[in-house]
Amino acid sequence: MAQSDYIDDLMLAAFVDGQLDPGNCESVLAALESDSDTRDRLYQLRRAKDLMKIGFEHVEAPSHARSAPKWGLSGRGAGIAASLLALTVGLGSGVLGYYCGERLADDPGNPSALAITQQPHRDRVVLHISESDPQQFDAALNYIEKFLDKNQTEGSRIEVIANSGGLDLMRTDTSPVKQRVVAMMRMHDNVHFIACANGLRNLHKRGIDAPIIADIDTDKTAIDHIIGRLHAGWTYVKVDNLPEI
Amino acid sequence: MTKTTLCTSIPLKSRIAEARNRLYRVALAWCGDEMLADDLVQETMTNGIVNIKQLRDESRLFAWLYSILNNNWRLHLRRNKNHDELDEQLCSDENGPLGDCGELEIVRQVRSAVASLAIEQRQVISLVDLEGFSYCDVAQVLDIPIGTVMSRLHRARKNLLSRLDSTDLLSDNGREHIRIVR
Numbered sequence: 001m002a003q004s005d006y007i008d009d010l011m012l013a014a015f016v017d018g019q020l021d022p023g024n025c026e027s028v029l030a031a032l033e034s035d036s037d038t039r040d041r042l043y044q045l046r047r048a049k050d051l052m053k054i055g056f057e058h059v060e061a062p063s064h065a066r067s068a069p070k071w072g073l074s075g076r077g078a079g080i081a082a083s084l085l086a087l088t089v090g091l092g093s094g095v096l097g098y099y100c101g102e103r104l105a106d107d108p109g110n111p112s113a114l115a116i117t118q119q120p121h122r123d124r125v126v127l128h129i130s131e132s133d134p135q136q137f138d139a140a141l142n143y144i145e146k147f148l149d150k151n152q153t154e155g156s157r158i159e160v161i162a163n164s165g166g167l168d169l170m171r172t173d174t175s176p177v178k179q180r181v182v183a184m185m186r187m188h189d190n191v192h193f194i195a196c197a198n199g200l201r202n203l204h205k206r207g208i209d210a211p212i213i214a215d216i217d218t219d220k221t222a223i224d225h226i227i228g229r230l231h232a233g234w235t236y237v238k239v240d241n242l243p244e245i
Numbered sequence: 246m247t248k249t250t251l252c253t254s255i256p257l258k259s260r261i262a263e264a265r266n267r268l269y270r271v272a273l274a275w276c277g278d279e280m281l282a283d284d285l286v287q288e289t290m291t292n293g294i295v296n297i298k299q300l301r302d303e304s305r306l307f308a309w310l311y312s313i314l315n316n317n318w319r320l321h322l323r324r325n326k327n328h329d330e331l332d333e334q335l336c337s338d339e340n341g342p343l344g345d346c347g348e349l350e351i352v353r354q355v356r357s358a359v360a361s362l363a364i365e366q367r368q369v370i371s372l373v374d375l376e377g378f379s380y381c382d383v384a385q386v387l388d389i390p391i392g393t394v395m396s397r398l399h400r401a402r403k404n405l406l407s408r409l410d411s412t413d414l415l416s417d418n419g420r421e422h423i424r425i426v427r
Contacts, residue, residue, distance in 0.1 A: 010395050013402070017373055019380050048402035051409060052274075052374035055355030061269035062283055130350055163350075164412075222350075238350070 123156035126229040129239040132165030163196035163222035196222035274371040277360040289314040311386045358408040366401035
């Protein structure tokens with residue numbers, strides 16, 4: 001691209017925000033067609049806009065009784081998931097597919113859980129842990145045991161995905177419940193543990209070598225996997241907010 | 246009160262009441278505190294309803310309300326002499342209003358990243374990206390030049406992505422150096 005054709009960030013932002021006059025819009029469109037750097041910068045701008053929406057779009061003012069406004073993963077959670085899905089579609093299909101959406105449904109019987117699809121699979125759960133908290137580790141494993149006890153039908157599955165501090169659950173050098181995790185994986189084919197690849201990479205960048213328990217999946221990133229499971233109708237459960245089972 | 250005034254003011258007041266959620270969302274993005282956001286919105290709606298006659302152009306109702314919200318927010322910050330300390334607290338208090346949400350991790354992280362932005366950046370990015378205001382409207386609401394709106398917005402987005410990309414959930418990098426042991 002010639003230097004004179006360069007679209008600066010402010011003009012690109014004005015384009016994304018619908019603030020540009022038609023003449024300049026044409027210049028931006030021409031640059032988008034011919035220049036990958038402009039496309040990349042446009043993508044980042046749209047990503048920032050979408051993240052803002054994900055963070056605040058489903059906020060509702062509290063009732064005047066001021067009951068503690070908890071962000072239960074029911075109606076609003078489903079909306080958030082819709083935004084996440086739109087973002088993911090954007091990641092996969094570029095600018096043109098950015099605002100694709102999906103139908104969502106609540107899981108009214110389980111206000112702490114979230115799933116995308118009209119009829120979420122209650123017997124397929126993705127359990128998310130992001131804090132290094134031995135109590136949460138125990139709670140997660142206890143939850144899995146209850147889940148296995150209640151869901152003995154063929155096809156029932158539960159996955160534990162850990163990122164950030166939650167990775168300590170799956171590290172051989174930090175996990176206080178290592179043997180329990182290993183035993184659980186050996187005994188149950190339908191229990192799967194996943195250590196977020198990005199989380200491990202970040203640890204490595206900080207100089208921390210994080211040995212992971214054998215047979216734990218380390219190829220997936222937390223957010224991608226969670227969204228994929230939500231899309232497939234799984235129920236999402238956060239360990240610090242476990243629903244009754 | 247004349248009949249004409251009555252006919253005009255009633256729907257306007259209804260519209261103010263209906264704006265509560267929108268105002269609250271932006272107030273929350275600005276201050277990061279649910280209780281404070283609610284207070285600011287209550288104050289703004291009350292000011293709006295009481296001073297409705299000052300609104301000359303009904304089509305600018307929302308911009309006018311956000312101007313009031315901005316005034317109330319600024320007033321709150323001035324009253325809190327330790328303005329910077331408040332900001333710091335909102336950014337770092339993991340057990341505070343941003344930390345006790347039971348929502349998806351990404352929502353918590355976005356809110357936390359927004360709370361870590363400079364107040365001026367938070368205000369601009371909220372009005373543009375949450376409310377869809379034009380740059381011109383934002384300039385009027387916040388009483389700053391359009392050029393300032395654009396530069397603050399640019400910095401806000403850049404900083405937001407930078408903060409979020411440094412987290413595990415959103416970073417999108419390679420997966421090398423993973424050691425598996427038995």
